[in-house]
Amino acid sequence: MTGEAQNASKLTVTDLHKRFGALEVLRGVDLVVPAGAVISIIGPSGSGKSTLLRCVNRLEEADAGEIALDGMPITRLRGRDLDAVRRRIGMVFQQFNLFPHRTVLDNLTMAQRVVSGVPRRAAEDRARSLLDRVGLAEKAHELPGRLSGGQQQRVAIARALAMDPEVMLFDEVTSALDPELVTDVLDVMRRLAEGGMTMVVVTHEMSFARDVSDEVLFMDQGVVVERGDPATVFTAPAHERTRRFLDRVL
Ligand code: ADP
Ligand code: MG
Numbered sequence: 001m002t003g004e005a006q007n008a009s010k011l012t013v014t015d016l017h018k019r020f021g022a023l024e025v026l027r028g029v030d031l032v033v034p035a036g037a038v039i040s041i042i043g044p045s046g047s048g049k050s051t052l053l054r055c056v057n058r059l060e061e062a063d064a065g066e067i068a069l070d071g072m073p074i075t076r077l078r079g080r081d082l083d084a085v086r087r088r089i090g091m092v093f094q095q096f097n098l099f100p101h102r103t104v105l106d107n108l109t110m111a112q113r114v115v116s117g118v119p120r121r122a123a124e125d126r127a128r129s130l131l132d133r134v135g136l137a138e139k140a141h142e143l144p145g146r147l148s149g150g151q152q153q154r155v156a157i158a159r160a161l162a163m164d165p166e167v168m169l170f171d172e173v174t175s176a177l178d179p180e181l182v183t184d185v186l187d188v189m190r191r192l193a194e195g196g197m198t199m200v201v202v203t204h205e206m207s208f209a210r211d212v213s214d215e216v217l218f219m220d221q222g223v224v225v226e227r228g229d230p231a232t233v234f235t236a237p238a239h240e241r242t243r244r245f246l247d248r249v250l
Helices: 003-008 049-056 079-087 104-116 120-133 149-162 179-194 206-212 230-235 240-249
Strands: 009-020 023-034 038-042 064-069 089-092 167-171 198-202 215-220 223-228
Touching: 009 049, 009 198, 023 049, 023 064, 023 198, 023 223, 038 206, 049 167, 049 198, 079 089, 079 104, 089 149, 104 120, 104 149, 120 149, 149 179, 179 198, 179 206, 198 206, 206 230, 215 230, 215 240, 223 230, 223 240
Parallel strands: 038 198, 038 215, 089 167, 167 198
Antiparallel strands: 009 023, 009 064, 215 223
C-alpha cells in the first residue's frame, strides 16, 4: 500500500488473525476505512464480525496482523497509549451496557469526567446537546431501565459520542430491539453518517447497509468473502456464498 493511500485511511486493518484455542476465528482480514466513510459488515452468525470489531478496539488481542489509526499502528500499544487510542474509537454493542443505577445524564458525563477530566458543567452541557441530538433531551434524569430498548440504545450511542471519537464501531446495535424501535436508532446512525462520522457497522439491517454504506463487506468463516459498493454486492454478488446468504436474509 502506498503512503498516500494509507494517509487517506482513518482505520486500516491488515491481514488480521485471531484464534480461540483450536478455533481460527479471523483468518487474514483486511479492512480500509477512509475518513468519513461508512463500511457495513454483513455475514452469518459466527463468521467473526464481533471479534473483528473487538480486535479493532483492542478488547481482544489479535494473534497476527496490524491495526492502524491514521496510519499509526495501534496493534501493540499498552497502558496509557492504549487508553488514549481507545478514546478515539467509540463502540456500541447489541446489549447497551449502560450503567443501570446511574441516570442517563450521569451515563453520558461519567467517562468524560473520569477519563478525560472534563469539568462537570462542560460535561453536562455536552451530554445535554448529545441527548438532544438523539431525541432524548427530556430523559436526562431517568434511569436507563425506565427507557425503551430503542431509547437506551440511543443513549448508548450518545454516550460513545460524548468522548468525541474519530471512529464509531457498531455491533448489531438493533438486533435486540423490537422491530418498531429499530427505526429511531437507525435514523440516529444515518444522521451521524451524513454528518461525516467514520463508521464500521456490523448489521443485519440490509436496507441500512444498502442505503447508507460506502462499502459493504460480506464475511464468512473468518474471511472477507466479498466487498464492494452496496448496489453491486446486493444486486449482483460475485460469490455463491454471498448469494446464498442474501437469499436467506433479504
Ligand atoms: P459473529 O459476530 O460474526 O457472530 P463472533 O466474532 O462473535 O462472530 O464469533 C466468531 C466465532 O468465535 C464463534 O464461533 C464464536 O463462538 C467464537 N468466539 C468468539 N469469542 C470467543 C471467546 N471469547 N472464546 C471462545 N470462542 C469465541
Ligand atoms: Mg457478533
